[in-house]
Amino acid sequence: MLDKNxxxxxxxxxxxxxxxxxxxxxxxxxxxxxxxxxxxxVLQSENGLLGMGPFPYEGEEDPDLINAGKQTITTxxxxxxxxxxxxxxMIRAQKIDLTILGAMEVSENGDIANWKIPGKLVxxxxxxxxxxxxxxxxIVAMQHINKAGESKILPQCTLPxxxxxxxxxIVTELAVLDVVPEGGFKLIERAPGVSVEEIxxxxxxxxxxxxxxxxxxx
Amino acid sequence: MINKxxxxxxxxxxxxxxxxxxxxxxxxxxxxxxxxxxxxxxxGIKELTCxxxxxxxxxxxxxxxxxxxxxxxxxxxxxxxxxxxxRQLLSGELEVDLIPQGTLxxxxxxxxxxxxxxxxxxxxxxxxxxxxxxRNFNGKEYLMEMAFxxxxxxxxxxKGDTAGNLIYKATxxxxxxxxxxxxxxxxxxxxxxxPAGELDPDxxxxxxxxxxxxxEGKDYEKRIEQRTVRSR
Numbered sequence: 001m002l003d004k005n006x007x008x009x010x011x012x013x014x015x016x017x018x019x020x021x022x023x024x025x026x027x028x029x030x031x032x033x034x035x036x037x038x039x040x041x042v043l044q045s046e047n048g049l050l051g052m053g054p055f056p057y058e059g060e061e062d063p064d065l066i067n068a069g070k071q072t073i074t075t076x077x078x079x080x081x082x083x084x085x086x087x088x089x090m091i092r093a094q095k096i097d098l099t100i101l102g103a104m105e106v107s108e109n110g111d112i113a114n115w116k117i118p119g120k121l122v123x124x125x126x127x128x129x130x131x132x133x134x135x136x137x138x139i140v141a142m143q144h145i146n147k148a149g150e151s152k153i154l155p156q157c158t159l160p161x162x163x164x165x166x167x168x169x170i171v172t173e174l175a176v177l178d179v180v181p182e183g184g185f186k187l188i189e190r191a192p193g194v195s196v197e198e199i200x201x202x203x204x205x206x207x208x209x210x211x212x213x214x215x216x217x218x
Numbered sequence: 219m220i221n222k223x224x225x226x227x228x229x230x231x232x233x234x235x236x237x238x239x240x241x242x243x244x245x246x247x248x249x250x251x252x253x254x255x256x257x258x259x260x261x262g263i264k265e266l267t268c269x270x271x272x273x274x275x276x277x278x279x280x281x282x283x284x285x286x287x288x289x290x291x292x293x294x295x296x297x298x299x300x301x302x303x304x305r306q307l308l309s310g311e312l313e314v315d316l317i318p319q320g321t322l323x324x325x326x327x328x329x330x331x332x333x334x335x336x337x338x339x340x341x342x343x344x345x346x347x348x349x350x351x352x353r354n355f356n357g358k359e360y361l362m363e364m365a366f367x368x369x370x371x372x373x374x375x376x377k378g379d380t381a382g383n384l385i386y387k388a389t390x391x392x393x394x395x396x397x398x399x400x401x402x403x404x405x406x407x408x409x410x411x412x413p414a415g416e417l418d419p420d421x422x423x424x425x426x427x428x429x430x431x432x433x434e435g436k437d438y439e440k441r442i443e444q445r446t447v448r449s450r
Contacts, residue, residue: 063440070443088320123298130320133339164343
């Protein structure tokens, strides 16, 4: 089974040289720590920055320089600032190659819910609805089951949707799953020490298992 | 030269009254018009509709106006940092329209570009699409969203000149530029106000035509929400 950093590490393997990538808040933010240095990758922060660098050294924090999670950050050689409309313009125009974000639920046809629990939690969708509606490729980083022990990988979402038929791949503490066009979660890899049976038991939606399922290499 | 300079925030907001629709630039607490917010809190006007990406935190930014119950309605994309906001929303005291961040920004842009509406795929198939006009372009569904119509836009820039031209710093540009373009009347507060002619015209982000009033703000706190650092 993977911890949060393990999930981030596995997702980092999906990033290719030359990609522009938007990382969501939470586990997706950790992905930045595992992008191989030999790859030329540009991170977009939707509050208006391309070329997001690491956290500043203590004493060098700039309140005018933050990421979408409101954390203090730095720029890199080649960074650019822009306004919020242009930021979502480049997202809508599919200039961003990959979006990695968290989810509360994902369904068999790739629907995602991650912004609201009616009557309980209303934080808002932020940029998530724009990102999932336009992104060329979306990978979800999430826990396979919620705190109540229920599967978050479902035949249909029960929570209000963020986007429809958009998720392509899911990486959880247990497995890597592809959402296939005909509907269902195709098991691609198992987390170290996790059996296919354990993944089946944790997946409420249709799980497609074909042949031997390799263990992840991270 | 048209001189747009007013002495302070109190003068700038003097004709903002109960029931108006106001836009506030900023992302989280980054680049918020601190002086104008303080003046509105002091003024105590109520029943306001506020358009802002976030709602501040409990004791700063728009959170100060929320605490005083000055807001009737809030249009925002993400309000996770403000417990008082969430409480007023869940109890029904505050009317809230949560909309996608890109939709929020582009509805500002449309207003500033003189376009009545935009089409966006954000929210198609979700509850925010309910009751909205849909159009299919090249096989993909889009929602029609209307340009904003705000009485005032309150924005913060790094530098500005007496002609109203604005330059922002780093990610504090965020919504400030598009909201400056969108307000019927735009009030800009700046950290450094200089005479017209001192800013290089090639460096201007928001041309002064969009700005009706400008003043040099004071005592900026520029609070950091998430102070994250690395070790040397």
